[in-house]
Amino acid sequence: MWLKLAALLTRPATKYVxxxxxxxxxxxxxxxxxxxxxxxxxxxxxxxxxxxxxxxYCGQLNLAHGGFFAxxxxxxGLLTADYSWSYxxxxxxxxxxxxxxxxxxxxxxxRLKEHYFAIFTLCVGFIxxxxxxxxxxLTHGPVGVRNIAPPNGFGLVDFTETTPIYYLVLVFxxxxxxxxxxxxxxxxxxxxxAIRNGDELAQSLGINxxxxxxxxxxxxxxxxxxxxxxxxxxxxFIGPEDxxxxxxFDMITYLLVGGIGTLSGPLVGTIGIVWLTQSLxxxxxxRMILFGPLLVFLVIFFPRGIVGSFLSWLHRxxxxxxxxxxxxxxxxxxxxxxxxxxx
Amino acid sequence: xxxxxxxxxxxxxxxxxxxxSMSVESGxxxxxxxxxxxxxxxxxxxxxxxxxxxxxxIEFEGQRLSGLKPSGIVSAGVVQCAEGRKLFPQMSxxxxxxxxxxxxRRDKAGNRRHLEEVFELFPILREKSDELASALSGGQQQMxxxxxxxxxxxxxxxxxxxxxxxxxxxxxxMFDTIQQINSLGTTVLLAEQNAYAALKIASRAxxxxxxxxxxxxxxxTMLNNDEVRKAYIGA
Numbered sequence: 153m154w155l156k157l158a159a160l161l162t163r164p165a166t167k168y169v170x171x172x173x174x175x176x177x178x179x180x181x182x183x184x185x186x187x188x189x190x191x192x193x194x195x196x197x198x199x200x201x202x203x204x205x206x207x208x209y210c211g212q213l214n215l216a217h218g219g220f221f222a223x224x225x226x227x228x229g230l231l232t233a234d235y236s237w238s239y240x241x242x243x244x245x246x247x248x249x250x251x252x253x254x255x256x257x258x259x260x261x262x263r264l265k266e267h268y269f270a271i272f273t274l275c276v277g278f279i280x281x282x283x284x285x286x287x288x289x290l291t292h293g294p295v296g297v298r299n300i301a302p303p304n305g306f307g308l309v310d311f312t313e314t315t316p317i318y319y320l321v322l323v324f325x326x327x328x329x330x331x332x333x334x335x336x337x338x339x340x341x342x343x344x345x346a347i348r349n350g351d352e353l354a355q356s357l358g359i360n361x362x363x364x365x366x367x368x369x370x371x372x373x374x375x376x377x378x379x380x381x382x383x384x385x386x387x388x389f390i391g392p393e394d395x396x397x398x399x400x401f402d403m404i405t406y407l408l409v410g411g412i413g414t415l416s417g418p419l420v421g422t423i424g425i426v427w428l429t430q431s432l433x434x435x436x437x438x439r440m441i442l443f444g445p446l447l448v449f450l451v452i453f454f455p456r457g458i459v460g461s462f463l464s465w466l467h468r469x470x471x472x473x474x475x476x477x478x479x480x481x482x483x484x485x486x487x488x489x490x491x492x493x494x495x
Numbered sequence: 496x497x498x499x500x501x502x503x504x505x506x507x508x509x510x511x512x513x514x515x516s517m518s519v520e521s522g523x524x525x526x527x528x529x530x531x532x533x534x535x536x537x538x539x540x541x542x543x544x545x546x547x548x549x550x551x552x553i554e555f556e557g558q559r560l561s562g563l564k565p566s567g568i569v570s571a572g573v574v575q576c577a578e579g580r581k582l583f584p585q586m587s588x589x590x591x592x593x594x595x596x597x598x599x600r601r602d603k604a605g606n607r608r609h610l611e612e613v614f615e616l617f618p619i620l621r622e623k624s625d626e627l628a629s630a631l632s633g634g635q636q637q638m639x640x641x642x643x644x645x646x647x648x649x650x651x652x653x654x655x656x657x658x659x660x661x662x663x664x665x666x667x668x669m670f671d672t673i674q675q676i677n678s679l680g681t682t683v684l685l686a687e688q689n690a691y692a693a694l695k696i697a698s699r700a701x702x703x704x705x706x707x708x709x710x711x712x713x714x715x716t717m718l719n720n721d722e723v724r725k726a727y728i729g730a
Contacts, residue, residue, distance in 0.1 A: 339593070339597075339600055342583075342586065342590060342593075342594060343594075343597070345583060345585065345586070346583060346594055349581075349583050350581070352540075352545050352577070353577065353581050355543075355544075355545060355564075355565035355566065356543055356545065356565060356569070356574070356575045356577055357569065357594055357595060357597050357598075357643070357647065358565070358566045358569030358570060358574075358597050358598035358647060359566060359597055360564065360566045361566075471630075
């Protein structure tokens with residue numbers, strides 16, 4: 153019974169149920185604040201999907217991800233506030249900026265492996281934060297960027313209101329998930345997985361390591377930039393704190409809790425933790441007393457995250473059932489057919 | 496076909512391989528015998544370009560491999576099937592095999608043809624093609640590993656201890672298959688500790704000890720050599 157219910161969740165059609173739920177959410181939400189929280193969870197989820205490409209599929213722990221998120225936000229913010237671009241051209245520029253910077257950071261940092269790569273990108277993220285904080289002529293320093301243009305609406309749609317921006321973000325989230333879904337089923341996605349399994353093994357199959365790693369890195373920073381640009385248009389005020397490395401660690405937490413390297417893990421982790429943090433808001437700084445042990449519990453008992461652990465549980469159960477059925481069949485089979493290949 | 500001249504490989508100050516010169520001719524099945532730590536895997540990794548030799552030259556069909564990237568060496572036709580199987584456990588058997596066709600990913604028709612050849616060689620893999628690679632037995636996993644290497648369309652296939660950790664009966668089937676692959680036209684360089692079984696299918700053999708080649712000869716010479724018998728066959 154439970155198994156059947158659980159197996160239902162992995163059906164392709166299930167995603168339409170969740171899309172429908174997301175579409176009706178603003179209608180059933182109790183207040184505008186809830187819609188806003190959900191929209192910002194979606195924005196973070198897009199960034200976490202980006203992180204999942206380089207860290208989840210490709211296995212390289214990128215700690216500059218928050219920096220790229222802020223880079224996207226700043227590109228959009230500064231272009232619209234100081235150079236009076238309108239939103240959508242600036243949006244494209246933000247994507248291009250994060251892709252180009254991602255490329256150059258990638259070709260340098262990906263020469264390093266494992267924790268050296270993580271330390272290097274941690275420094276890159278911190279340099280980005282320092283630039284945003286100290287380069288006052290360009291970035292306004294600690295004051296931050298105000299008067300960021302909202303996305304241009306059309307007709308009666310005004311993206312300064314919460315519900316329209318919720319739907320806008322939802323559209324981009326669905327596009328992101330569609331893209332990542334295609335990617336994970338493609339040869340490119342499997343190439344990334346092959347690299348995670350080991351550099352040498354991937355190379356001995358003829359995979360060009362550097363080219364594929366840089367591609368994964370650029371894809372991931374572009375999604376960070378996409379999320380940052382949406383964030384800037386939604387919040388319309390950004391500061392250097394948005395590049396704080398703590399945001400990177402938040403995103404890694406979302407990814408680990410949801411399930412690293414899985415398709416729905418980033419969404420599950422992000423929405424779950426954002427809502428958990430919100431509902432513990434009344435405890436103020438004491439909420440970490442509850443939050444900390446919960447994380448420890450998750451990491452110990454669900455090391456592959458909620459989605460990853462769920463999938464392997466389901467796989468074990470269905471496999472177990474199939475084997476039991478096969479055994480029953482065999483014991484009925486009195487002729488005792490010999491297995492041809494006992495390898 | 497493959498020619499090594501005075502090749503050295505160092506890890507830091509430790510010399511894993513010193514002054515190795517050897518050759519493999521087209522169509523041969525050459526066995527490389529040696530105990531653990533003799534340097535067989537280091538030699539394979541040097542040929543595959545995974546480690547750079549500190550001295551000497553490696554040539555394949557007149558082309559120098561030393562300057563090429565590992566991916567370039569695979570494209571040139573030298574493919575290694577590494578020790579210890581090393582499949583992609585989260586992928587199906589079919590996906591594992593298709594990863595082997597990575598350098599030929601644009602030639603879909605050719606890949607289908609080669610996949611068919613692999614399935615003819617290992618019929619069980621056709622049945623198991625949708626199962627996760629990690630769910631297979633050791634022998635079947637080794638078949639996938641060899642099949643994956645064959646999908647790269649090697650002209651020289653290097654097999655690093657394919658019998659490792661397999662049951663004796665499975666080992667015999669494995670060696671039969673390797674001989675079959677060789678007779679179908681792929682040149683094979685086979686690193687083994689299982690000397691007797693390997694020599695039975697070999698055309699020639701080299702013996703490695705402490706990073707150096709200490710002996711060389713054709714099958715009969717090696718099988719009748721007292722030192723080889725004592726050290727590797729135990730008779």
